[in-house]
Amino acid sequence: MQEIETERLVMRPYDLSDAPRAQKLGDDKDVAETTFIPYPYTLEKVEDWIQNHLSLIENGDAYPLAVILKSERQLIGTMTIRGDKTHNKGELAYWIGKDYWGKGYATEASKKIIEFGFHDLKLNRIWAPVMSKNKASGKVMKKVGLNYEGTLKQDILKWDKYEDVDIYGLLKENYR
Template sequence: MLPELETEHLLLRAYERKDAPRAKRLAGDKDVAETNFLPHPYTLEMAEGWISSHPDLIEKGETYPFAIILKGEDQLVGTMTLRVDKLHNKGELAYWIGKDYWNNGYATEAAQLVIDFGFKEQKLNRIWAPVMSKNKASAKLMQKVGLTYEGTLKQDIIRWDEYQDVDIFGLLKEDYFGRKPSV
C-alpha cells in the first residue's frame, strides 16, 4: 500500500483511474517530454496502462509512483516516483511536473518527501537520479534536495534522433542522516 505524504501545499498519494486524462495532458506536453524520459506523444492509453500497473508494482515493493496533488484544488500537477532495486538496496528518483506548475517549488517539496520515504520507510542505502544534462532546472533541484553530482553518461539516450547526455546525482543514507535539510 502506498502511504499518503503531505506538505503545506501538496498531497502525494497513489494514482487513481480518474487521474489518467490529466496525466495524459500534463505528461503529453512536448516541453515536459523534451527534458524528461517520457515518451511523446503520450496517449491516454499509455497513461491508463501505466496507472493500472501501479498496484502490482507497489505490492512487490518495486516502484512507488506518487501522484502530486495540489491541495485546495485537488489537481494532479505531476509525478514523483521511487523505483527500488532491492538487490542493491537503492532507489531511483524520477519525476515530471506539468508545465503550468513549473517554478513553484512543487518538485522540490515532493522530492524531499519521497527521499524521506526512501531512507526512513524503505531503509534504502542510496537514492540516485538520472537527469538529462540539458535539464538545468532538474540538476538544480537534485542539489537542492541533497543529491550530489556524480558524473555524466555521454550520449546515453536518444531523444528525437539526437543522442543526449545524462547526469547522475546521488545521496547515501549516511549523508542523508548526517545533513541538515536545505529545503
C-alpha cells in the same frame, strides 16, 4: 500505501480516474523534451502505465505517485521512487506539468520522497538520472541534497538525438 503529505502537496497512488489529467499534463512537448516521458503521451499509454502501479507498489518495486496540489485538489505531476532490492537503492524520477514549473513543487515533493526512501524503505542510496540539458532538474537535485556524480555521454536516444544524462546521488549516511 498511505498518502505522503507536504505543506502544499499530497502524494498518493494513482487511480485510473487520474489518467485524463496526467495525459493532458504529460502530453506537452516542453515536458517531454527534458524527461523520459514518451511523446506523444496518449491516454492509452497513461492508462496502461497506471494499471501496473498496484503490483509495483505491493511488490515494493516502485512507488509511482500522483502529486496533488492541495489548494486546487488537482494533479500536477508524478513523483516516483523505483527500488533496487538487490543493491538496496532507489531511483528518483519525476515530472511536473508546465503550468506548475518554477514554484518549488518538484523540490518539495522530492524532499519528502527522499525521506520516505531512507526512513520507510530503508534504502542505503538514492540516485537520479537527469538529462544534462534539464538545468531546472539539476538545480532541484542539488536543493534536495543529491550530489552530482558524473555524466553518461550520449546515454539515451531522444527524438533522433543522443542526449547526455547527469547522475546525482545521496547516501543514507550523508542524508540530513
